[in-house]
Amino acid sequence: VSFEPRPPDSRSAAIALDAADPLAFARERFDLPPGLIYLDGNSLGAKTSSVSLDDAVNRQWGRDLITSWNANAWWTLPRRIGDRIGALVGAASGQVMCGDSTTVQLFQALTAAARLRPERRVLITDGANFPTDQYVADSVGRLLGLDVQRTSPIDPLPEDVGVVAFSTVDYRTGERWNDEAITDAAHEAGAVIVWDVSHAVGALPVELDRIGADLAVGCSYKYLNGGPGAPAWIYVAARHQPWVDLPLTGWHGHVDPFGLTSTYTPAAGIERARIGTPPVLSMLALEGALEIWRDVSLADVRAKSLALTDLAIARADAAGLETVTPRGHDRRGSQVALRLSRAYEVCQALIRRGIIGDFRAPDLLRLGFAPLYLRHTDVWDAMDELVHLVETESLAAAPRPEGVVT
């Protein structure tokens, strides 16, 4: 990979890196508004030009109607997309099923994981995990009578641990955990592990099969660019599939969905991870978005992600800003979080200048670097604006909206 080890120290050096970027072609595959610098692809990815719902709405739904389940292969969509996502997370075919939200898939995975260790009483989550991961862990704990404990992924595991559930990359700080070592530790303790790879899939190579993950979940609307509310996915390692007891026993996961029997018998293999009727239009959008990965090397994606985040950190350092994201390459995802005294106001001021990042309470400005559509010059220019803002503007406290905080 042709990236230099040191970040560029001038805009012209950034231009030179863009000219040599082996992923430069990928940006053409996105419909980004001109002039906008989008640093929030870790929250909602950009729209790819390969997504169009015209055919789905007007021909498949409009004309072919219900025959589309077979005629337009709607029935096999969840599995088809699952395999394509599987290829991006190091999962051999037949272990990933697409559908529903990350939250729903977390409930599926945590409950199924606990049922794989019925004699164990402790479920571990990270107190810094994304809220939905913690809330679902608590609920599964209440349902199954488990003791839910919060530890950091590097803390020793307690006795009686049955399930360990962590995220590959911390959503707030961008810290990346050593998923291989942590999976080994969970197995040595006799537990099964559930990884949430929402902040890693599409941003860095994930190797679920190789590290021996038991179950995993992830979303599709961040670095996979599947669109708002894009269906999530679940990974169930092949070795668990004959026994895994998933709690949401919807009719699509039945061995004979159209037999319409009154009791549930799960389908063989990953088909049992289907739930009910999938959101077909969202899945077709996601399938379109996944087209762009056909000739993209995840090693190139990772190298560029590190180069972009290195550049942002170097510019933040030079301006005396506090970076909370780890500096070691092996400990970093694809985002940089800066601690600022007026992080919310800075974020809003940047948005007014056409640079979209996001704010995470109480004091973090979170900048996501999606390597497929960001250039080194975008990072250079965004950091110029940010430094200028912090150094020259006295930003008055701004009222925060209720509801969605971007």
Ligand SMILES: Cc1ncc(COP(=O)(O)O)c(C=O)c1O
């Ligand atoms: C690690 C993690 N898990 C889950 C979610 C969201 O879950 P859902 O897709 O159900 O809203 C997020 C959202 O940012 C996340 O960062």
